[in-house]
Every structure is written in C-alpha cells, then in structure tokens.
Amino acid sequence: MSSFATHLLACFFLSAARADELSIDFNNAIGMTSDGYVSFNFDWHLNSEESPAWYNSSVLVLDLKNPQLVYLASQLSPGHLRVGGSEGDVAIYDVGTHSPCKPGFCMSMDRWHELVEFCQAAKIRLVFGLNAMYGRKNKTSHFDSTNTQALLEYTAKNKLPVYGFEFGNELQSKIDPSYMADDYITIRQMINELWPDSSTRPWLIGPDENPNEDFLKKLLQKAGYAMNASTYHIYPGYGLDPHLPQQILTSSYLNKEGSLAAKLGKDINETAPNVEGWVGETAAAWHSGRNGTTNTFLSGFWYLDALASVASQNQKAFCRQTLVGGNYELLNKNTTDPYPDYFTALLFKRLMGMKFLQVKANISDDLRVYAACSNPEAAEAGAVTTAFLNINNSTSFSFTIAGLSGDQADREEFHLSSGEEGTLQSSTVKLNNKILQLQDGKLPDMSGMSQSRESPIVVKPLTYGYILFKNANAAVCSKN
Structure with missing residues (x-):
C-alpha cells in the first residue's frame, strides 16, 4: 500500500461530524x-x-x-x-x-x-x-x-x-x-x-x-x-x-x-x-x-x-x-468493464437535469456541493438533485437544505466510496457500501438509499455522490 493510501486509512478513524446549512435558490437557474x-x-x-x-x-x-x-x-x-x-x-x-x-x-x-x-x-x-x-x-x-x-x-x-x-x-x-x-x-x-x-x-x-x-x-x-x-x-x-x-x-x-x-x-x-x-x-x-x-x-x-x-x-x-x-x-480496454468514473457519469446523467441552481453556504472548502433540477426521468417536475464531494480526509460533514421541510426533506442518497478499504486508488467503487460491477454483462441495480426528513445528511470523509429530493417542489424546476 502506498504511503498516500496508508495516510488516508489512518485518517479515517479521526472523523467527526460538522453541521452546516446550505441554501439553494429554487426560483432561478444559473446555468443551462x-x-x-x-x-x-x-x-x-x-x-x-x-x-x-x-x-x-x-x-x-x-x-x-x-x-x-x-x-x-x-x-x-x-x-x-x-x-x-x-x-x-x-x-x-x-x-x-x-x-x-x-x-x-x-x-x-x-x-x-x-x-x-x-x-x-x-x-x-x-x-x-x-x-x-x-x-x-x-x-x-x-x-x-x-x-x-x-x-x-x-x-x-x-x-x-x-x-x-x-x-x-x-x-x-x-x-x-x-x-x-x-x-x-x-x-x-x-x-x-x-x-x-x-x-x-x-x-x-x-x-x-x-x-x-x-x-x-x-x-x-x-x-x-x-x-x-x-x-x-x-x-x-x-x-x-x-x-x-x-x-x-x-x-x-x-x-x-x-x-x-x-x-x-x-x-x-x-x-x-x-x-x-x-x-x-x-x-x-x-x-x-x-x-x-x-x-x-x-x-x-x-x-x-x-x-x-x-x-x-x-x-x-x-x-x-x-x-x-x-x-x-471510462471502460477497461481489455475487458470493457467499467471503471469508477463510468458509474459517476451514469449517475450524473440519470439524476442531474439541465438546469443548474445557485448553492450558497458558509462551509468548509472541503465540502463542495452543486444543485440542479432533477432529470425528468428520475423524478417528477419540481425535484432537485444535489451533487457533493468531501475532500477532507478526517472530517464528516452533516448538512441540511434551508427551505426544505416536511416531506420536501425526504430524499434518496447515492454515496460513492472506494471499492477497497484504505486506498482511494481502487479500480472499483461502492454505491451505498455495495460494490458496483456488471452482472452477466448488464449494469447492477443503482437505486438510492431512502432517507426520511428526521435523519441528517452525513457525508463521510473522502466520498462523493448525489442526493435526490423528489418532493422539493422547486419553482424553477416546475417550469419547462
């Protein structure tokens, strides 16, 4: 194991959650x-x-x-x-x-x-x-x-x-x-x-x-x-x-x-x-x-x-x-099997729509969050998907989205983590702790993990992924 990977493994045991609130402009798109x-x-x-x-x-x-x-x-x-x-x-x-x-x-x-x-x-x-x-x-x-x-x-x-x-x-x-x-x-x-x-x-x-x-x-x-x-x-x-x-x-x-x-x-x-x-x-x-x-x-x-x-x-x-x-x-030239980035691209395409929204937060530079109207094939009009990554090697981040209350805060989470413990330089990836790999030449189930409004959003160190808010009812995402 490289010294880089060993250092990361040691740091995983130091994580402690930090709580933040993010604000998303649900009325205007900043990018299309x-x-x-x-x-x-x-x-x-x-x-x-x-x-x-x-x-x-x-x-x-x-x-x-x-x-x-x-x-x-x-x-x-x-x-x-x-x-x-x-x-x-x-x-x-x-x-x-x-x-x-x-x-x-x-x-x-x-x-x-x-x-x-x-x-x-x-x-x-x-x-x-x-x-x-x-x-x-x-x-x-x-x-x-x-x-x-x-x-x-x-x-x-x-x-x-x-x-x-x-x-x-x-x-x-x-x-x-x-x-x-x-x-x-x-x-x-x-x-x-x-x-x-x-x-x-x-x-x-x-x-x-x-x-x-x-x-x-x-x-x-x-x-x-x-x-x-x-x-x-x-x-x-x-x-x-x-x-x-x-x-x-x-x-x-x-x-x-x-x-x-x-x-x-x-x-x-x-x-x-x-x-x-x-x-x-x-x-x-x-x-x-x-x-x-x-x-x-x-x-x-x-x-x-x-x-x-x-x-x-x-x-x-x-x-x-x-x-x-x-x-x-994205695909292994010898086997045509997907590398981790293929799955990242596939989830981006499936979950993120074409309108991108402004995210405002006073948070650590190590937690990076983006938001878009959801792909219409993933949810009905008004839904929002966030993409996140945590580049901190020891700190988990917990956050909420301002303005989402009741069933609006119910969500599906898609957490991507390394397929091998102790190293980020893995040729495999886990989705919600399950290895993603082809099954008889076809893609595996890539459904999200349902979470209720009562449970906090927690992003572990050195992970990235997506969160789908099907009931966000964002005004800009309800328009054509």
Missing part, C-alpha cells in the same frame, strides 16, 4: 446545459504510442461490434461521441482520388460505416474531427479541402447520420486564426450545399483548442456565424506528475476546470452568441492520464466536480477523454 452533456471521446492513438496505454484502442481498430461496448455506451445516450486527437490532423479518408490511402492513419469507408453504425446502435451522436492540416504549407495558408470534400460528399450521398464535424485539434499555435476562419467558412458552404435540409444538416464545431483567448476570439469574430459549437480542452493535471494523487484532493486543483470554463464560455458568448460552448476534451491529467490514478475511484473527485461546475457555466457538452483508451478511460 443540454441532454447530450455527458459525452466521451475516441482517439486515433496506435498501439505503439505510450504502450500499453492505447493497446487496441484506436478508433481504427477498436471492436465497435463488442456488445458490451455498445450497451455501456448506449446507457449514456444521447451523449456525443467525439473522434479527435492530434493524429486526426494527419489522417486521410480512403475515398475518391485519395483511395487507396497509405497504411497508418487511414480511415476506410468500411470503417467509416462501422463507426456510424456503432453510434446508431448506441443511440449516441457522432462528432468527427476533420484533418485541418491536409495540404497546409504554413501558418498563413489554407488547407487542401479535397479530401474533406470527398468524405462529406460520400457521407451525404450514403445518407450516413453524423451529428457534427469538428475541424482541427490543438492547432492554435500552428495556424493563423484568420486563415482557419476562412477554412471554417469553406466547410460550412460545403455542408450547406450537401445537406440542403437543415433538419439533417451536420453541425460545424471547433476549434478544439488548448485554451487561447486571443486565438478563439479572432476565429469566432470572423467565422462564428458559420459555426454551431466552440470546443476547447481542459486538463488540470499532468499524467507524469507523481504528486497528482495528492493534487486532486485540493480545492486549487478542483477549481481549475470550472473557472476556465467560465472564462472561455464568456468569451464565446460575447463574441459569437449563437455558438454553444463545449469542453471537447478533458480528463484529470493529460499525457494519457496516470495509471492507478485517473482510472480509479480517486479520479471521481475531479470528474464529479468538473461535470457540475462546467454545467453551471452554461456549457452544453463535456467530452471525457476517453470512453476507451489511455489511462483515463
């Missing part, structure tokens, strides 16, 4: 997200890249007919599957005059059909990243659009349903924003001509940048009218940093995602109000994550906090890097 908010990615990485992190995980070779993969992806429907990554800007599409393309990052049309069919089977929305560097000679030149046009023409001719096309990946230092804007306008013209019916027309999305406000504003000022969503990447940590496990359990680390989404979301809204803001790629750490950290229960402190904080900033999609691949995957 979308039904496809909980989303995820595939990447292009080959087996040889950072082996074995990407073994058989590339979008080119992943078994898209694996029934368990289809089933688990479908449980996050109607989320987006974004296909992206740096290699997308060297990929060639094996169609038209570019057929046959050389082995490597070559997308055959058979594989293109398989990818579209996978998304149809799982009822998820395909967002495919186009090669923005093809034929580009330098920073102030345009790309060669012939291969992109051939793919778009093939897709339209064969009536393949694609939710959106993204253009480029982290190219903010390689392309002048004015030239990239011209290319977006060119692609918009292609899409409009090939899909004259706006109801089936794919979205145009990008630039999928590492945050660069100057680049983003200049791009949107010129091409924002041609775009549907603006994407950016957020990675608060570094996968090779040995201190990452300790960093995740700090407020300064957890604050990064929400604050950056607020800043970029404001830039997008002010520059191109018609364009949605998306986190197009994110995980607890870049460089493929960190094995034993970003694929364990520990990662969930970041994941739950980031999901809730970004949604509160009116961002419409949160694309987790990845569904399969790297050391930050």
Whole structure:
C-alpha cells in the first residue's frame, strides 16, 4: 500500500461530524446545459504510442461490434461521441482520388460505416474531427479541402447520420486564426450545399483548442456565424506528475476546470452568441492520464466536480477523454468493464437535469456541493438533485437544505466510496457500501438509499455522490 493510501486509512478513524446549512435558490437557474452533456471521446492513438496505454484502442481498430461496448455506451445516450486527437490532423479518408490511402492513419469507408453504425446502435451522436492540416504549407495558408470534400460528399450521398464535424485539434499555435476562419467558412458552404435540409444538416464545431483567448476570439469574430459549437480542452493535471494523487484532493486543483470554463464560455458568448460552448476534451491529467490514478475511484473527485461546475457555466457538452483508451478511460480496454468514473457519469446523467441552481453556504472548502433540477426521468417536475464531494480526509460533514421541510426533506442518497478499504486508488467503487460491477454483462441495480426528513445528511470523509429530493417542489424546476 502506498504511503498516500496508508495516510488516508489512518485518517479515517479521526472523523467527526460538522453541521452546516446550505441554501439553494429554487426560483432561478444559473446555468443551462443540454441532454447530450455527458459525452466521451475516441482517439486515433496506435498501439505503439505510450504502450500499453492505447493497446487496441484506436478508433481504427477498436471492436465497435463488442456488445458490451455498445450497451455501456448506449446507457449514456444521447451523449456525443467525439473522434479527435492530434493524429486526426494527419489522417486521410480512403475515398475518391485519395483511395487507396497509405497504411497508418487511414480511415476506410468500411470503417467509416462501422463507426456510424456503432453510434446508431448506441443511440449516441457522432462528432468527427476533420484533418485541418491536409495540404497546409504554413501558418498563413489554407488547407487542401479535397479530401474533406470527398468524405462529406460520400457521407451525404450514403445518407450516413453524423451529428457534427469538428475541424482541427490543438492547432492554435500552428495556424493563423484568420486563415482557419476562412477554412471554417469553406466547410460550412460545403455542408450547406450537401445537406440542403437543415433538419439533417451536420453541425460545424471547433476549434478544439488548448485554451487561447486571443486565438478563439479572432476565429469566432470572423467565422462564428458559420459555426454551431466552440470546443476547447481542459486538463488540470499532468499524467507524469507523481504528486497528482495528492493534487486532486485540493480545492486549487478542483477549481481549475470550472473557472476556465467560465472564462472561455464568456468569451464565446460575447463574441459569437449563437455558438454553444463545449469542453471537447478533458480528463484529470493529460499525457494519457496516470495509471492507478485517473482510472480509479480517486479520479471521481475531479470528474464529479468538473461535470457540475462546467454545467453551471452554461456549457452544453463535456467530452471525457476517453470512453476507451489511455489511462483515463471510462471502460477497461481489455475487458470493457467499467471503471469508477463510468458509474459517476451514469449517475450524473440519470439524476442531474439541465438546469443548474445557485448553492450558497458558509462551509468548509472541503465540502463542495452543486444543485440542479432533477432529470425528468428520475423524478417528477419540481425535484432537485444535489451533487457533493468531501475532500477532507478526517472530517464528516452533516448538512441540511434551508427551505426544505416536511416531506420536501425526504430524499434518496447515492454515496460513492472506494471499492477497497484504505486506498482511494481502487479500480472499483461502492454505491451505498455495495460494490458496483456488471452482472452477466448488464449494469447492477443503482437505486438510492431512502432517507426520511428526521435523519441528517452525513457525508463521510473522502466520498462523493448525489442526493435526490423528489418532493422539493422547486419553482424553477416546475417550469419547462
């Protein structure tokens, strides 16, 4: 057991409850997200890249007919599957005059059909990243659009349903924003001509940048009218940093995602109000994550906090890097079994709705609480769900919600804790003290624990989860 885990084990015996009162504004929403908010990615990485992190995980070779993969992806429907990554800007599409393309990052049309069919089977929305560097000679030149046009023409001719096309990946230092804007306008013209019916027309999305406000504003000022969503990447940590496990359990680390989404979301809204803001790629750490950290229960402190904080900033999609691949995957690449973060995402989707509410409290920074109108599939209109995490390693927190009395305070609680005693770096997770794992390839019962108004809400050290107040009767949650 690591010294980090041993320290945590010792601290569990020191817990003592603290009581607090939280106030939720039940009359106004501070943020509005979308039904496809909980989303995820595939990447292009080959087996040889950072082996074995990407073994058989590339979008080119992943078994898209694996029934368990289809089933688990479908449980996050109607989320987006974004296909992206740096290699997308060297990929060639094996169609038209570019057929046959050389082995490597070559997308055959058979594989293109398989990818579209996978998304149809799982009822998820395909967002495919186009090669923005093809034929580009330098920073102030345009790309060669012939291969992109051939793919778009093939897709339209064969009536393949694609939710959106993204253009480029982290190219903010390689392309002048004015030239990239011209290319977006060119692609918009292609899409409009090939899909004259706006109801089936794919979205145009990008630039999928590492945050660069100057680049983003200049791009949107010129091409924002041609775009549907603006994407950016957020990675608060570094996968090779040995201190990452300790960093995740700090407020300064957890604050990064929400604050950056607020800043970029404001830039997008002010520059191109018609364009949605998306986190197009994110995980607890870049460089493929960190094995034993970003694929364990520990990662969930970041994941739950980031999901809730970004949604509160009116961002419409949160694309987790990845569904399969790297050391930050939601599903184990070898078994397709879920890691803890998959269950966290699934509960978020099932319980949290699209309207996010203001939470006010004079409490410790170690207890972080968010609130949203409940998903209509989880409860009737007026219901509220809170998401919580306690990053303190020795103190339990007890709290009440101001304004909830009588049966309004009755609730269902969903407490997530490490699947292994004494360590947060567990590849399994418990829901209300029961291990979550597939049963004959299907998800287990994930019902909450019913609690009456008389029992206090207690959040134990180093746990996170959700609380559903079915009878909250919140005014803002009773409106469409």
